[in-house]
Amino acid sequence: MTFNALTTTRRSFLAGAGLVIGFTLAPKVFSASALEGVQAGGDKSLSQINAFIKIGTDDTVTVLSKHIEFGQGPFTGLSTIVAEELDADWSQMRAVHSPADDKIYGNLAFGLQGTGGSTSIANSYDQLRKAGATARALLVAAAAAEWGVPAAEITVEKGRIKHAGSGKESGFGAFADKAATQTPPAEPKLKDPKDFVLIGQELPKLDTVSKTNGTAVFTLDITADNMLYAVVAHPDHFGATVKSVDDAAARKIPGVLDVKTIPQGVAVYAENTFSALKGRDALTVEWDLSKAETRSSDQLTADFAKLFGTDGHEAANTGDVEKSFGGNGVQTLEADIVFPFLAHAPMEPLDAVFIKAADGSVDVFNGAQFPTMDKKVTAQVLGLDPEKVRVNTQLAGGSFGRKAQFGSPYIAEAAAVFAATDGKRPMKHMWTREDDIRGGFYRPMYMHRMRGAIDANGNVVGWDQTIVGQSIMAKADLDETSVEGAANLPYVIPNLRVISHNVSLAVPPLWWRSVGHTHTGFAVETFMDELLQKVGKDPVEGRLALLSKEPRHMETLKKVAEMADWGSAVPEGRQRGVAVVKSFGTYVAQIVEVSTGDDGAPRVHKVWCAVDCGVAINPNVIKAQMEGGIGYGVGAVLFDAVTLGQGGKIVQSNFHDYRSLRINEMPAVEVAIIPSSEKPTGVGEPGVPPVGPAIANAWRRLGHGAVRRLPIVSIGSV
Incomplete structure (x- = not known):
């Protein structure tokens, strides 16, 4: 049997013998081997790799990524971490996907091997630092034994092993096999972050060249x-x-x-x-x-609304919410917000x-x-x-x-x-594009009922939020993914209540980029903006006053306000909106500048984005993920909805009626990364949640009214 695209990929994967290192909870050395699929005649020439690092005789360092590379950058991020501790040169680094193995490659955030929740770097940071440091120690030990010199006198820099006293020098490959026989240190010495050379640098992504010259291999x-x-x-x-x-x-x-x-x-x-x-x-x-779902989206909305005011799952309850709405001089605001089903619509079905x-x-x-x-x-x-x-x-x-x-x-x-x-x-x-758009496993449809109370001094004193939608986790009790970003509201509000209702539908649900924050971020940040506007408070200053217990929230918001020169004159016909959302441990604040387009729809001109994701492994990847998340979020909030028509039949089928943002609609984006010594957190999803509410807030300030149903642009007008 002859393989076409497959053969080239697997041969490049197997190039060079050498050192292989794997980790469970403690460093452990495994023999050099590699997973090889079926070749001609069903012959298997290599066995499975239990490893994170492979060093070839040609001095290349191959990192086995336990996380899939679908554009979000783990090949580059994980390789950067390894290269830093290994003291490799970036030109040496390669990356491939690891075999399927929960014991060796399990995601430390949720056990089984998998990519999600913006955890690729966050769960691998310490693990891959140890992998790199152990590989370095083994190479040094091998060189010391070969050269007959103390290991303490050997240095490693930019992929070269050196002994100043004897003048001896070598690349990694010459000692790879011998290094594999050395005893690894129980606790390899890690660098002081102040000595980082590669972490924090804008290194080029490892998969960029192959994806631009057409040599990258996808399943198709x-x-x-x-x-x-x-x-x-x-x-x-x-x-x-x-x-x-x-x-x-x-x-x-x-x-x-x-x-x-x-x-x-x-x-x-x-x-x-x-x-x-x-x-x-x-x-x-x-x-x-x-046994099919035969209700339309409109019927589902009506049925969701019937659950408001009934007993649900209590996600948060502090103070006395009902009392806060009844005080003297209290102003109140109410809103029902409807969120549609959303398909993921990746480029590759x-x-x-x-x-x-x-x-x-x-x-x-x-x-x-x-x-x-x-x-x-x-x-x-x-x-x-x-x-x-x-x-x-x-x-x-x-x-x-x-x-x-x-x-x-x-x-x-x-x-x-x-x-x-x-x-x-x-x-x-x-699957075709139509199969994918109509295939279900959507971001569930949700409905929020919001109530806010403002006292006579203009302070937000009461917050009452009820969320109705499917449980992605198929739970009968509280599903944390339905209320994340709402139950843990960052704003200091003395009386807070969040209730969740799970509904059962035949429509299969699934997490969608940024999961619960896709709807809670929008509901919280648009409603907060309306409350502040109601009492004449500045959207930025008003938020800062309520974020006194969240310093990283505050710093991120202050930074984006500085970037956009908040408070300065806005071009005629435009307005700015702001939102700040913490998701997956990462803080993102965004300010958008919006006008009314010739077609009557929002035109997003500029997005300023400040992000605090802890240690910035590769600023290039972080900025790219913020930009990509913003584009994804803009398209969704403006255009996207999967609807069930009469009798529950799926309406949308392709990009003509389930819109992606077009390149001429992509706003200019400016990203600032806030320096931090905190452990790194994810960036694949957190760029999405703030942009929708920021757009809606600017749109409202343009005089178009509050957005109570998404998308902002109706399907019929696209």
Whole structure:
């Protein structure tokens, strides 16, 4: 069997023998080996790597990233941490995805191996520093033994090992094999942060060149001889199942090989993608709607509203909220805010390649955000021992949470499609853009009821917030992801109550970039802005007065106000809005400048962004993530909604009716990173939450009224 894009990728991964280091809770040395999938004849030339670092004979240092690289920068960030402690030169550094292994590569924030919650750097910082420092110590020990000199006299700088007294010097590769035989230190010595050389520098991303010259390999690029191509017909209603299928017309399409009903729908197998899609179009499927969601989005909104005022799950309750609303001279404000379902819409739709080896084992190639879960589910569906399944994580064209699914339902579908074949041919399972937009696992629809009380002195003294929506965690009790950013309100308000209601829908929910903060950040920051405006307080100064117990909030807000020269004259026809949100341990404040466009919609001209994410590993990546999060958030708040129409049928299908921000609509963005010695926190998600409320606040100050329903621009006017 011949592999095309696959072969090049795996050979580059295996280049050079040498030192391999792995970590669990304590440093441990493993033998040099590597996971290799099926090659010609089903031969496996290499075994699994249990390691974070591989040093080649050519002096290259390969970091095995336990986190998927889908544009957010872990290849670069994790390699920077390793290179710093290893004293490597940046030109030596490489990165690849690690094998699927919870014991070695588990995310320290939540146990299993996975990427999410903006934890890639935060959970790996200490771990990868130790990995780099241990590798350095082993190389030094090997050199000392070879040269017959004290290890204490050896220095390492920019990838060169030196002994000044003897004049001896070497690269890493010459000592890699010997270093692997040395005993690693129980506690490797770490650098004092003041001595960092690479951390904090704007180093170029390791994956930029391959992604710009076309050599980067994504799942879609992987092909094999005699490959099957499969797509699945899904229902237009969530919760519907197959009742009957007429596949006669589909089977007449040239290139169509077979049609099979699976639990998720109807699979069409073909010699190529085009034939598979044409075959699917020719199917006649009758769907059973007896367990389907048949309410429209408007009906859901009405049903959500019925829960206000009923008993829910108490997320926060301090002081006496009801009493705060009844004092003399108290002014009150109320608002209901509706948030739609949101699709993730990554540039690369879901796809996977399955290849069965002669020994019955199976290789899966996909952009695996939870690789060990994908492995487990594949094994279950195919009836295999998990050790017979190898998940080979590929670069992915975005995710925003889409691939981070407990239970791996997409891989379960792909595995079911593969299981329905005899397994003799490799198979690529693909979703189209329409499949993805209509595929569910959305950011849930939410509704907030807000009540605020302001005393006679203009102080916010009462805050009452009720949130209705699905529990992403499928909990019957309080789901923290529904109330994060609201239950832990940063503002000092003496009387605070937050109530949450979980609703059950057939629409499958999932976290979406910044999870609960996608809606709580908007509700909190727009409502706070309205309360401050009601009593004539400045949006920045008013917030600062309420953030006395949150110094990092305050400093971030002060910084962005300084950047935007807050209080200075605004160009005619424009207004500015502000918001500050802490999510995933990172503090982000943003100020936007907005006008009314010729089409009557908001036109966002400029965004100033201040971010405090602790130690800034790579400012280049941090700025890129803030910029990307801002673009993602602007598009969502202006245009995005998945709606259920009459009878619960999904309305949207592609970018023509589920808009992404266009390049000519992207605002100018200025980012400032606040210096910090705190442990690093995530940046993949925190850039998103503040931009929506900041836009809405500016829009309101332009005279368009408060935003009570998102998106701001209705679908019909796009």
